[in-house]
Amino acid sequence: MERLLILNASPRAPRSHSQIYARMLADAWKGSALCQEVRPACHSAIRQAIGEADALVLVFPLYADSLPVPLLRLFKELEACPPCRRPAVSVVVNCGFLEPFQNDIAVEMVRLFCRRNGYPFAAALEIASGEAILDTPFRFLAGRALRRLARAIRRGEHRVFRVTMPLPKRVFLRASTAYWTAYGRRFGVSPRQMASMEIEPGPPSP
Ligand SMILES: Cc1cc2nc3c(=O)[nH]c(=O)nc-3n(C[C@H](O)[C@H](O)[C@H](O)COP(=O)(O)O)c2cc1C
Incomplete structure (x- = not known):
């Protein structure tokens, strides 16, 4: 092959x-x-x-x-x-x-x-x-x-x-949470915003 x-x-x-x-x-x-x-x-x-x-x-x-x-x-x-x-x-x-x-x-x-x-x-x-x-x-x-x-x-x-x-799940979660929190901070996005379902602001309400 x-x-x-x-x-x-x-x-x-x-x-x-x-x-x-x-x-x-x-x-x-x-x-x-x-x-x-x-x-x-x-x-x-x-x-x-x-x-x-x-x-x-x-x-x-x-x-x-x-x-x-x-x-x-x-x-x-x-x-x-x-x-x-x-x-x-x-x-x-x-x-x-x-x-x-x-x-x-x-x-x-x-x-x-x-x-x-x-x-x-x-x-x-x-x-x-x-x-x-x-x-x-x-x-x-x-x-x-x-x-x-x-x-x-x-x-x-x-x-x-x-x-x-090969890491315990808790170690992986701690490391990945720290990574994504710092990543979000760079772009002005909080952990709470990242955890929400909202990806982009919706259209202004009438
Ligand atoms: C929209 C989206 C949905 C994802 N869904 C999952 C998922 O269901 N489970 C998971 O383990 N990772 C998920 N991921 C993480 C990606 O699989 C992971 O970042 C992957 O390394 C991206 O590969 P790529 O760089 O080749 O595109 C998701 C990422 C994005 C952006």
């Missing part, structure tokens, strides 16, 4: 953690690996690239326990207009919380898409604490998991790998 197509379906693709994971996977791949961002303007180029690939890896963040919109849009497009060949699909999903199982449902959603559309499902890597782990001494755990995933894809093994920071 040679040609690997890695699709980054993060809505903030160029500045995303998915981008970093995609590059790390490409480095771990022994063969040619092409990384491509998922954007509507690229759908037809992506369809062609999928048809030419030996294996496809979808790299994306977990959004609200589910798949991000760029991936959903691509799935719709591929359902309506399938590629000429359907390579085996693998997944790298990363989420903010500490528990890898948070990603289980998203992986099941991709499996369902594959089953309904005739793509073999290959392997998955569920990364938890995905936005933090890369800046810590535990980064090597993510690198090792990506190398294991690459090996499983090459060997055609159906495996699910999971990785997270």
